[in-house]
Amino acid sequence: MNTGIVTNNLLFFLVGAWPAGPLGGLALTVLLGAGAGLxxxxxxLAWGIALAQCRGWLHLALHASSELLRAIPVLLLMFWCYFLLPIVFKVDIPGVLTVLLALALVSGAxxxxxxxxGIAAVPSGQREAALACGLTPRQALRFVLLPQALRTVWPSFVNQCVTLLKDTSxxxxxxxxxxxxVANQVNNREQVYPLEVFSFVALVYLLLCSGVQWLGKRLLAGRHAPKSG
Structure with missing residues (x-):
């Protein structure tokens, strides 16, 4: 295996054509994943709270829109955002923003x-006890129901961030x-080292996704750690 193909093009893998051109490569992947994840x-979070709290036609509209987004392939949604948003808003929207929007919409759904x-899984007695203690319904949601729900669904957030990071490809x-x-550009330019190029790509994605999982576990452990004093 010729590892020189990776080392000779390492800077291009990391930042693309920057600084002579726009930022790309691994740096752009990380920024896309972090931005879309946030x-x-x-x-x-806002959508889920609304689904749990709203009733009637508003609940139906929120539920239907989330089901629609979950049913649409991410690739198709990217096409829609890329081609339709400039037509709707009459402005030229950069491809990076359309990708961010598409990934955020699907993952958010x-x-x-x-x-x-997670909110529905919290025992109803928790809310009743919070109201009996004098909290308003909004305070009961914020201080009692939501913290318990988020601990339950935290693995889902981490898993979705991993999926989102891979979908940036x-x-x-x-x-x-x-x-x-940029890896495909390197492969097309060199032509004879696809195994080395895409093995490197697979390794980097493995490290990135493992890093997200590790960070998620650390954050969860930190929230559960006992406080001194």
């Missing part, structure tokens, strides 16, 4: 159901030069 977490299920379809895109 957006999806915020969206999923999945997380919304996880949050709603689909951004190549709209010309975003993330890690897989």
């Amino acid at each position: 957006l999806a977490s915020a969206l999923g 999945y997380l919304a159901h996880a949050v709603a299920a 689909l951004a190549y379809i709209v010309g975003v030069a993330e890690f897989t895109f």
Whole structure:
């Protein structure tokens, strides 16, 4: 195996054409994953709370929209965002933003159901006890129900972040030069080392996803650690 193909192109793998061109490669993949993960977490949390609390037509609309997003392939949603958003808003939207939006919408829809299920899983007596202690319904949700629900659904958040990180590789379809895109450019240029190139790509994704899982476990352990004093 010729590892020189990786070392000779390592800077290109890491940052793409930057600084002579736009940032790409592994750096862009990490930024896409982190940005979309934060957006999806915020969206999923708000959406899940709304699903758990709302009733009637609003609940049906929230549920139907989340089901629609979960049913649409991520690749198709990227196409829709990339081609339709400029038409709707009459502005040129960068491919990176359309990828962020598509990933955040899909992941947010999945997380919304996880949050709603986590809130529903908290025993009803917890809410009743909180109200009996003088808390308002909003305070009961914030201080009693939501902390318990989030501990339950935390693994779902971590798992969705791992999935989202891998899905950033689909951004190549709209010309975003993330890690897989630049790896394919290296492979097309060299032509005779696909095993080395894509083995390196697989190893990097393995390390990235393992790092996300490790961080998720550390954060959960930190929240459960006893406080001194």
